[in-house]
Amino acid sequence: MKVHFWGTRGSLPASVTAETIRAKIFKAIKESQGLSFHDDNTIGQFIESRLPFSIKGGYGTNTSCTEIVGGEDHIICDAGTGLRDLGGYVIQQGPQKRHTFHIFISHPHWDHIQGFPFFVPAYIPGNTVNIYGCHDYLEESFVIQQNFNNFPVALKAMSSDIRFTLLDPGKPYAIGGFTVKALQQNHPGHSYGYRFEKEGKSIVYSTDSEHKQDVDNRNYPFIAFFRDADLLIFDAQYGFSEAVQAKEDWGHSNNMSAVELSVRAGVKRLCMYHNEPTVDDATLEEFLEKTRRYLTIYAESNPLKIDLAYDGLEIEV
Ligand SMILES: [Zn+2]
Numbered sequence: 001m002k003v004h005f006w007g008t009r010g011s012l013p014a015s016v017t018a019e020t021i022r023a024k025i026f027k028a029i030k031e032s033q034g035l036s037f038h039d040d041n042t043i044g045q046f047i048e049s050r051l052p053f054s055i056k057g058g059y060g061t062n063t064s065c066t067e068i069v070g071g072e073d074h075i076i077c078d079a080g081t082g083l084r085d086l087g088g089y090v091i092q093q094g095p096q097k098r099h100t101f102h103i104f105i106s107h108p109h110w111d112h113i114q115g116f117p118f119f120v121p122a123y124i125p126g127n128t129v130n131i132y133g134c135h136d137y138l139e140e141s142f143v144i145q146q147n148f149n150n151f152p153v154a155l156k157a158m159s160s161d162i163r164f165t166l167l168d169p170g171k172p173y174a175i176g177g178f179t180v181k182a183l184q185q186n187h188p189g190h191s192y193g194y195r196f197e198k199e200g201k202s203i204v205y206s207t208d209s210e211h212k213q214d215v216d217n218r219n220y221p222f223i224a225f226f227r228d229a230d231l232l233i234f235d236a237q238y239g240f241s242e243a244v245q246a247k248e249d250w251g252h253s254n255n256m257s258a259v260e261l262s263v264r265a266g267v268k269r270l271c272m273y274h275n276e277p278t279v280d281d282a283t284l285e286e287f288l289e290k291t292r293r294y295l296t297i298y299a300e301s302n303p304l305k306i307d308l309a310y311d312g313l314e315i316e317v
Pocket residue numbers: 010011064109111112208274
């Protein structure tokens with residue numbers, strides 16, 4: 001199975017301006033000075049091998065939406081603006097096909113539900129959209145988002161079969177071929193992380209979650225929740241000093257906690273997520289490098305692999 005990241009920004013979509021693109025083109029041309037390209041292939045090789053990701057690509061603009069691909073049904077975490085692209089892709093692949101979606105909502109803050117009104121498969125009769133969460137006002141939040149003051153089309157006017165299901169944190173559920181368990185997280189109004197298990201593989205989705213002083217307790221519940229995960233998707237919106245000073249109690253975590261908790265729980269691969277929307281691509285790339293360096297200080301020979309999520313990233317699990 002694999003994980004596809006459709007939206008990776010936190011809080012608000014991030015913009016890409018003409019100035020940003022121009023600056024990337026400028027750096028790429030500068031890097032190519034003195035080289036000659038005789039065909040498309042050599043241009044492609046230059047881009048691939050010589051340019052850093054922050055110039056040849058970028059971390060993307062969409063808010064939280066991540067898909068676990070590998071079964072008949074679509075397993076999705078959060079319905080941020082990335083959900084619109086996911087919906088477009090699904091329709092392009094098979095316009096006549098009918099689909100079942102299972103969407104797990106960490107919490108109903110805007111950046112985690114704002115893609116839903118633009119999710120075209122939810123307008124198509126014959127599709128089934130199951131929405132799961134642990135907030136008893138989850139359905140109400142979706143209804144309000146599409147009331148007439150906010151959006152032209154009401155939730156009930158979407159023609160697919162849309163069903164809301166409340167989950168009990170801690171209780172295992174069999175959904176879409178996975179065993180799924182939720183855990184309450186520290187965030188204004190609470191959020192919930194989800195652990196997905198199938199055929200000996202485990203993926204944990206844990207965003208919008210702040211870890212406080214009790215993180216050092218031996219029985220800290222997240223250690224068991226993350227235990228031996230093949231992939232941990234973890235809210236690392238901030239650097240450590242930001243998280244413990246100016247932005248304490250904003251409900252987000254940082255890259256150092258990401259590394260420490262991953263090592264303590266025996267996680268195999270860490271993907272930092274919910275990227276700060278005000279930070280540019282070069283700074284995010286540097287943030288990833290700093291985090292990888294921190295791992296070598298904290299746990300020198302630990303084989304943990306670290307990525308920073310971007311829109312379009314795919315990780316094989
Ligand atoms: Zn968020």
